[in-house]
Amino acid sequence: MDDELRERVEAAGEAAALFNALKHGSDPDVGAIMGPLMGENPEFRPHGDEIPGVIAPIVAEVGRMDETERRDRLETLAPERLAELEADDEEDDRVLPDLPNAEAGAVVMRAAPNPNGPWHIGHARMPAVIGTYKERYDGEFICRFDDTDPETKRPDLDAYDAILEDIEYLGFEADRVLRASDRLETYYEHARELIDRGGAYTCSCSGEAFSELKNDGEPCPHRGKDAETVREEFEAMVDGEYDSGEMVLRVRTDIDHKNPALRDWVAFRMIDTPHPREAAAEYRCWPMLDFQSGVDDHLTGVTHIIRGIDLQDSAKRQRFVYDYFDWEYPEVLHWGHVQLDEYDVSLSTSTIKELIEAGDLTGWDDPRAPTIRSVRRRGIRGEALVESMTALGMSTSDVDLAMSSVYANNRDLVDDGADRFFLVRDRADDPAVELPVVDGDAPAPAAGRPARHPDHPDRGDRTIPAGRVRLETSDLPPAGERVWLKGYGCVRRAEEELLYVDADIDVVRDGDVDVVHWVPAAESLETLLRTVDGDVRGYAEPEIADAAVDDVVQFERIGFARLDSFDPEGTDEPDGPTGEEDLVAYYAHP
Template sequence: MSEDATNTLLASAEQISASIANYLDSIKSTITKSTKSGPFFGKVRLIEQLKSVDPKVLKDAFETQWKSLISNAPEADKEPKKEKKEKKETKKEAEKKETETEESAEGEKKDRFEARFLESAVNSEALLEQHKEATGGKVRTRFPPEPNGFLHIGHAKAMNLSFGYAQEEGGDTYLRYDDTNPEKEEQIYFDSIKEMVLWLGFTPKWVTYTSDYFDQMYECAIKLIKKGLAYMDFSTKEAIKAQRDNRTDSPYRNTSVEENLKLFEHMRRGYFEEGKAVLRVKIDMQHDNPNMRDFIAYRIKYAPHPHVGDKWCIYPSYDFSHCLVDSMENITHSLCTLEFEIRRDSYYWLLQALDMYRPKVYEFSRLNVTGALLSKRKILALKNKNVIRGFDDPRVMTLAGLRRRGYTPEAIRSFCKDVGVTRNANQIPNERLEQSLRTDLDGKVDRAFCVTDPLRIELINYPADKVESLPAPNHPVHADRGTRMLPFSKILYIEKSDFRLQDDKTYYGLAPNKEVGLRFGYNITCKEVVNKPDGSISHLLCEVDLTKSRKPKGHIHWLAQPRPGVDPIKCKVFFYDDLFVKGANPEGDSGALESSLNPDSLVEYPNAFVDPIFHDAEKSKVFEKYQFERLGYFVVDSDSKQGDLIFNRSVSLKVDKLLK
């Protein structure tokens, strides 16, 4: 064997030994003389630098160090003897418990968030101690949206996970605005994000901004340059992309530390034009992960920042800032969606290079709901073309839109919990979200009557000057909700769809010479149809049976004039359906976006009548919710006001048919 080959083997053996020693040192405090080695050897085999090592060689090196570790480990606590039968069950339970609580490479207990291991993610004892001192051993999570748009249903899942997990563990959560792109960030987004977080029922322990840490991040960049791990690059944007794609070095990669420090200071002072210079980290241009190929840490933007003003003209990238702020805020669990999984390597590389605390990172699948349009850019395009009214249009699944549609925080949180957390890609039917809302609203909201498309009825055998009041329960189950009084008079209104000229055995509505029941009222029989000059129906002449001597086939809802010549309360009612036709993929092909719009996504009823309870201003406050009997669940729209009531249908009833 040549001398060079021998040196290579020796170096490899040293590297193997050092990697194993580093790992065993991180978990030694949990080891007793009775601890089994198997699970820990499995962890060693996952260390990136050791994956290509011959398993037998690796096993021998591991066992040597393991024996030394065990020989110096304390005795395990003795437990009292148990009966033989119980001992067998206890052993099985103990093995399960050992699997669940096995110490991970970070020196922390396993939890539900287990993902790809990297040796660079291992914290030293000193870092763990500092972290524990800062947190008191409590879980810390963060919800870090970029304030360049409105939150949507996918953010609800992320919030539910980050806030929910911290709450379960008795920990705390940051709301952190990831504000590193001043050109796209506006105060309206900052305000809306906080409003939606609070509306969804989550209270952050702290509200912070990534820009709060710009000074510390700048010092981190200086430190990297001094360590030879960052350099100024004057290549074009296209050239940098080509370098990373082709795994070729930048011509500026080997600039001296002194020169890079000087140029970075010039960049900070605004000596260079926007787009002419960037700061790149110096990692590994040959890495399989493109995010490890010298990603950009700082770029120039001559734009005022909505939070820090014009103090800076250089701004850190997401890849540079995200992990640093996580570490500075002592986040224990950095939870994000799977598209960020590629950034795991660079996340830990940067923290290791700066010897900073490394949080546990876990990536989960995005929440994809069928037919949902979540893209900020595409929503804005539809808004600009007046296809939708804005980011809070009830047909888009922004949280503002869902609130306006009538969704409750409880229904959304329940839906997110029902969907669960997984790393597997999934497509959740919209019907599951709708059912979460029905389940939540059914027991909560009062009932009321609304006639969306009125057909006038004149009762030919009822006095013209008489008005009586009929009681109707506010809820069919909860009698404690009380009753409301419905005026009943000679002139009343029913839905046009509740009358047909031709009757059949499957139809439960009104028809010529057919009797039908008025819900919480009397029975009526159609005696004559009065037509307009064009042949369309003007109104119906009916007889009322005040004794209800016969049981009708069906019951319909209605509203009557509260006084002769005075119609019920007028309102507008909007029925919403999916914004896109069934099977469309609005998050996919942009070219097909408008061609796949559902022409019936919004149906307006501008001349509807509504229950007399809405004379009470308290009943018609924005976002108050009701079940309009036989029609579905409705909410008072945000554009509504007294004298001009607007209701949005949130969701249909579970079974959308005539009540029997």
């Protein structure tokens, strides 16, 4: 790291430490500010291993300031950050606006997922917001699976339960769960009534022919059919007497409407591909989403609909049906799309599925996949994701979700309960090295005893044998220089060994000696750490074997991780990709 970059890191690190301390009313921590620091300064990321050491003395200095000193210093260094804090202090806790014309106890909202695969992270926004509104208004949350397209968005039978599990993970529960594919007869009955009201007609035009007529504002030649003929042909559709593309049922709208997309839109079409659900496999006449969803919203009493700004035409189409039936249309709120940083994989269920099928991802919970299953396996709590999603508000513009905000929320939730451990990574560009620790200026202790958690001395210390140790090469000092093995003491490097100096922490406080993590060479557990950037191998200290699967721990100087599987005795095959690991952990965040 050159001097110019170091100065920028120091300035940004000090601003981040001051902001963090003032926001949370506590002393800052290097781990707590690393996520926001790297997220806001992507050019720092190639130096991620060096930055904690650069900013540690600055963070310590901020920790010695009182609140007034911190506020004055932040105003000098980054006045816009102080203004952001003051704006946050004044902002109402409820970042979501009140629903229009909402009555407590009478609000009904629905999430309407297409179960063509488990949810990606962007999908979490809808249940997060609906669940929050349900709690605010003592309302009802419906989960309705819009699974009426067995061909182009073919349902995945496992996705129904997976989506309900995702909703539960986010902290909510649907009051009612519906599957549209169970309700075909209901849609048929409403189609028949619509035909009788003069609101629909059967059409055998090719798609190209109708599109040309529609764009020219010309009526379809089938538009003038009498209701009896339309009814007979629709019954033939229901009975499966037409092939795909041979006949559709159209809603009669306004052929002169200024928006061609609203002119006589399709309500039902024929699909030859059987539905994967056995209960729906015999049906061939399927409703389009705008018809099915519009009917269901009315029948289930939905009062408020949230949908993407790109789906504004859906409400306009459905209003034609509502007018024919003399129904009152629900309140509608539109929002923009969620765009996500950090991941190389797009927020697309079909893209993720293709990568899994090609073997480029190991599954929906691969840490590289931008899915709810993935962040859950990484030890990120649903509450953290909900808080970040609701903080996006209801803007009709596309919004950016910084994963650093999710990480910050999760850090607040897990930090207190996460015991600390050491993990020495063994990477191609920074391999682990072994050196003996021997007597030097003083006799070398047999073990180190770092705290299990710095804020909870009652949890006691860990015991780490120190006869022969592993360090990351980048932490090894030059010959003749000193380094502090955390929880153990100060050592000086000879060529092929570390000479014990003493346990006087003042050398660290004076800023002369770096503090590094380490593990014993013999007793450590071979570890696979699965991350968003790929798998990392290394060695964890032995006492981590006393933890349990699903525990979230902090690997000091690295970050938080969820323990996924253990095989310290080599007796069983662990769940890791190779079966060679004593421990598999999923990296959460800094």
